[in-house]
Amino acid sequence: MLRGYGKPGKATKKTKIMDRNQITKWLKSPDKMARKYSLHVVYFCTGCGIIEIPPTITARWDAERFGIIPVATPRQANLFLITGYVSVKTLRAIIRTYEQMPEPKYVIGFGSCPINGGMYWDSYNTIKHLDKYIPVDGWIAGCMPRPEAIIVSVTHLWTLIDKEMANGYLRYKKNYTAYRRNQEMVLGTLEWPPVYQESGNGDQESG
Amino acid sequence: MSSSLKDKLQSMFNNVQVSVLEETRMAVSVPPGSAFAVLRYLRDSGFDHLALVSCVDWQEEGEIEVVYILTSYMENNTEYAPEQKLHLFLKTKVQRDKPELKSVIDIFQNAEPYEREIHELFGVHFEGHPRLIPLFLEREYKIPPFRKDFDTRKYVKDTFDSIPLVED
Numbered sequence: 001m002l003r004g005y006g007k008p009g010k011a012t013k014k015t016k017i018m019d020r021n022q023i024t025k026w027l028k029s030p031d032k033m034a035r036k037y038s039l040h041v042v043y044f045c046t047g048c049g050i051i052e053i054p055p056t057i058t059a060r061w062d063a064e065r066f067g068i069i070p071v072a073t074p075r076q077a078n079l080f081l082i083t084g085y086v087s088v089k090t091l092r093a094i095i096r097t098y099e100q101m102p103e104p105k106y107v108i109g110f111g112s113c114p115i116n117g118g119m120y121w122d123s124y125n126t127i128k129h130l131d132k133y134i135p136v137d138g139w140i141a142g143c144m145p146r147p148e149a150i151i152v153s154v155t156h157l158w159t160l161i162d163k164e165m166a167n168g169y170l171r172y173k174k175n176y177t178a179y180r181r182n183q184e185m186v187l188g189t190l191e192w193p194p195v196y197q198e199s200g201n202g203d204q205e206s207g
Numbered sequence: 208m209s210s211s212l213k214d215k216l217q218s219m220f221n222n223v224q225v226s227v228l229e230e231t232r233m234a235v236s237v238p239p240g241s242a243f244a245v246l247r248y249l250r251d252s253g254f255d256h257l258a259l260v261s262c263v264d265w266q267e268e269g270e271i272e273v274v275y276i277l278t279s280y281m282e283n284n285t286e287y288a289p290e291q292k293l294h295l296f297l298k299t300k301v302q303r304d305k306p307e308l309k310s311v312i313d314i315f316q317n318a319e320p321y322e323r324e325i326h327e328l329f330g331v332h333f334e335g336h337p338r339l340i341p342l343f344l345e346r347e348y349k350i351p352p353f354r355k356d357f358d359t360r361k362y363v364k365d366t367f368d369s370i371p372l373v374e375d
Contacts, residue, residue: 088345122359124352125344128367135373171374178373185370187345 035078035104036158037067042077044097047084049111049144056147066154074100081150082136085113085120086127092187098134099195105169108153109139118143132182135168212252212293220245234296242299243309246275250314254279254295257311260321262329266355270300271329273308301331310335328353
């Protein structure tokens with residue numbers, strides 16, 4: 001007998017097609033539910049963590065079950081996985097990519113390197129804290145995290161979206177002055193003008 | 208096989224030190240002035256593939272050693288036999304205070320990115336290189352970052368750790 005199948009003629013609980021508890025959620029806030037189940041990941045490779053993405057999106061772990069699908073361009077994406085160490089040169093591309101993404105947009109730092117530098121903690125060319133430059137909604141610790149960790153982190157992101165705590169893009173708008181200042185401190189001059197109006201209250205929370 | 212090459216090199220050029228590390232590996236040390244000529248001779252005698260240009264910083268001796276690693280694809284190479292493929296390391300030492308060396312792009316075209324890399328990471332100036340602009344690095348460094356006296360910890364503390372957090 002094939003594993004995973006019950007005895008014929010006997011319905012098991014696992015064969016339930018839809019969770020009825022979710023119907024009220026759908027009716028209450030359809031926008032949140034729609035955002036939760038259509039996370040389009042921008043396929044941007046930084047560092048070594050990208051090696052975990054192909055098994056995640058393909059047949060073995062099949063992240064599309066959870067509504068996660070990689071897209072080719074940031075203009076169609078709303079989830080940004082920073083997969084691995086971020087060098088100074090990559091940071092410039094990350095900021096440009098992040099600013100091109102439509103709202104609402106979420107950022108997950110993947111691996112220990114974007115969190116605090118990881119094994120590149122005393123490198124001359126790797127930034128140590130990604131959240132000094134762009135807002136990050138969640139972190140996956142580990143070197144490397146398993147593909148399951150991506151799926152688990154996305155379920156955490158669902159909870160954050162439900163509670164309206166995945167508000168990195170709003171924080172980016174609010175503290176844009178401080179973020180832009182930090183970006184210019186490490187990158188020198190930026191070739192593009194500020195994307196948001198100078199908010200003025202960015203420096204308040206920086207202390 | 209490789210002993211004949213050793214004799215040839217030592218008879219043709221001055222101050223050449225040849226040491227056979229293994230049966231298939233040979234290290235040749237030359238003064239920086241004759242590195243170009245030795246490389247041209249080696250290219251003409253069949254070492255047609257420049258695999259890598261590497262660099263070592265000898266801080267205590269006050270020297271920087273540039274290493275050219277040569278192999279061969281040609282089957283009619285005089286130093287080549289199918290069972291014995293020779294890897295040749297050509298080493299030359301330049302002064303650490305004023306590291307200057309002639310570019311070998313005229314002999315091996317693929318030396319261009321390697322020399323750019325060594326220029327930005329070790330500060331070796333290659334004469335005759337058409338564009339010695341940064342290859343990987345985004346920031347300016349007072350001391351080239353791969354030199355031994357570059358204090359990475361202090362640099363990280365000054366540069367990246369001094370940037371304030373935006374929010375808690």
